[in-house]
Amino acid sequence: MKFGVVIFPGSNCEQDCYYTIQSVLQQPVEYIWHQDTTVKGFDAVVLPGGFAYGDYLRTGALAKFSPVMRAVADFAKKGGLVIGICNGFQILTEAGMLPGALLRNVGLKYLCKFEYLRTETVDTPFTNLMTKGQLLHIPIGHGEGNFFADSETLKRIEDQDQVVFRYADAHGRVTPEANPNGSLNNIAGIVNDQRNVLGMMPHPDRAYESILGSADGKWIFESMVHALVTR
């Protein structure tokens, strides 16, 4: 099961993703340069966090024009697994591979802290080893993580069970107080309608060993491996 981690100019979490996959998951992994025009040979593609193209214009706005993104879109269309973390989520929405957009956090602060995420669906290749309602303790680190979609799109996302994670409190309650950034419906992560592309603002790549404060991020990567092995 070969994973690929895309590097854009300005990505800064590619090594976290690489290390998680190589040392913790013990799966083969290679970097993919943003100028590459193919992702052939990979079973899953990771768009890591960071500030691709300096986040100039809008977060993720210029990264979507990187040659590799055309290949990633084709890969996803054919059912390949794609996970976008933080800036990777922003890139996926800009590229039209996921619905909605990420706005400036309400309060305007860059937030870097642990959050509780409630798992809303296990019917995805990213959560198939988990149980519905399972709480994950995973950190966020972003200034633009405020998920927005127009009301029609939001209804469709909810009706089609595309919300994967919501910000919750330590008891799993989804409340306005547990919402760090103003995201609609406390949304922290969604999948596309084919369910093979996940975007999430929190960083599972920063929570894969208990020495980091939590190993809950492993659930997501291990679910991906499980999905690839059993499909």
Add this chain to the structure above:
Amino acid sequence: MKATVIVTLKPTVLDPQGMTIQRSLGSLGLTDITDVRQGKIFEVRLKNGSREQVERLAKEVLTNPVIEEYRVIWE
């Protein structure tokens, strides 16, 4: 030829930056200002008067249609 592209958030989209600016105005005594919306301006120069290219730039690059809208002023 010059074009100015003005990009703003759609009226239905929350603008945390504009709200923060508006909230800070009380201390300046600018109490009549009830709303501020932040946007972006792009000054574009072009040859051959190819308006279509500016429209494409505005639509496909400068604007995210999920949250923003644009207008072009020609000079």
